[in-house]
Amino acid sequence: MAEPAILRQLFVRIGLTQAVADTIVDNHNINTIPTIGLSVLTDELEIYRDHEEQWTEPSFLDIEITRNDWNKTFRTIEESLTNFKGVHGCPLSYTIRVAxxxxxDPDPSTDYASIEDEIIARAPIVNAQGDFVATFRTDNTTLWKLLSALFKDTVDWTDIKHCARTKDGRTAFFDLKSARLGAQYTNNVSAKIERHWLALSYAGPKRNWKFDDYALNHKECFLLLAELDDYQECDKQTRVHKLIDQIVTQELDTAIDMIIASPSMGTSFDESVAHIKGFIGNREDTLVLGKQSCDGRHIASVDTRHRPPNEWHAMPKDERNTIMEERKQKKRKLENGNKKDKTTPKDSGAGKKTDKKNGRTTFKELKRRIAELESKESART
Structure with missing residues (x-):
């Protein structure tokens, strides 16, 4: 027969209130189950029976303590505790549930990804008077044994050893989390990330700093801040404002004005980034910086003749830059006897994870880190 905790949650899933489900389980009055729910109950019990037949409980928390990423460590502990069962079959991770x-009520089953998540959310910890229930006290002791075995011979033991006498696993977990990810930790880490975020700027493409790098660094900053406990992260509109406020080239003013005027882009970081990237791409297509070949002869695509000062200053800045670049290319070609320009430095950073000159993470590595952060944020929400 299925564990009582599983039965309680299954009864709720088929439409019974929590009180009725508790009464049925406590009194074993199976005849009171509505007929409409019998098939659902049978199917789900079959699934659980098959799952339990193949399941073997581990004997200890086999995880690696990652001290440079305590968020990851605590997430791993919580995930690992789902592999341990309490006295009534509940995944032991319910013991470190925040609430x-x-x-x-209402707490529909559709709000949960699985019946296991539902059980974790609804497993009782305290009674109506606020006292710990007997099942939780037993499971809390089991939690302590697992945590003490994990941290006993580490530097972290000093933060939880005060719970050894009472074998209070829940208090030990949250005390350690507070010590490692508490207010001081949040303040220190958030200040560091915010300084980096504030220092970001984009003045146009450079050799190792394109708009993609600028946008991904922005995204990494707000995703890292979102991971911090008790940190008041900025809203979607502020993320977009930071992105456009730190662009210091006038060449993107038109794109920025369109973002400000758009209700959708004004609150969507990804949409704003895509818009600016599209604008840059279209602009590059219209600016011809090289030469075109026609019948074997090289024809200048830009009129490089000298102009009177009033005519020169009346021209758009990007057009003046194009002419100046064309003149430089002509001069280099004459100096080198129409040979290929060999002064362009080779990109020595290809294939490496960081640029040695400025220590920035390469685009490929940054994209990988962003993907990891986005998956964490999705799991968190």
Whole structure:
């Protein structure tokens, strides 16, 4: 027969209130189950029976303590605890659930990804008087044994050893989390990230700093801040404002004005980035910086003749830059006897994870890190 905790949640899933489900389980009055829910109950019990037949409980928390990323360590502990069962079959991770009370009605099953998540959310920790229930006290002791075995011979033991006498695993977990990810940690890390975020700027493409690098660095900053506990992260509109406010080239003013005027882009970081990238791409297509070949002869695509000062200053800045670049190319070609320009430095950073000159993470590595952060944020929400 299925564990009582599983039965309680299954009864709720088929439409019974929590009180009725508790009464049925406590009194074993199976005849009171509505007929409409019998097939659903049978199917889900079959799934659980098959799952439990193949399941073997581990004997200890086999995880690596990552001290340079305590968020990852605590997430791994929580995920690993789902592999341990309490006295009534609940995944032991319910013991470190933030809320001690169960969700208030209505709490539809459709809000949960699986029945296991539903059980974790609804497993009782305290009674109506706020006292710990007997099942939780037993499971809390089991949690302590697992945590003490994991941290006993480490430098982190000093932060939880005060729980050894009472074998209070829940308190030990949250005390350690507070020590490693508490207010001081949040302040220090957030200040460091915010300084980096504020220092970002884009004045046009450079050898190792394109718009993609600028945008991905922005995204990494706000995703890292979102991971911090008790940090008031900025809203979607502020993310976009930071992106456009730190662009210091006038060549993107038109694109920025369109973002400001658009209700959708004004609150969507990804949409704003895509718009600016599209604008840059279209602009590059219209500016011809090289030469075109026609019948074997090289014809200048830009009129490089000298102009009177009033005519020169009346021209758009990007057009003046194009003419100046064309003149430089002509001069280099004459100096080198129409040979290929060999003064362009080779990109020595290809294939490496960081640029040695400025220590920036390469575009490929940064994209990988952003993907990891986005998956974490999706799991968190």
């Amino acid at each position: 001690t009370a169960i969700p208030a």
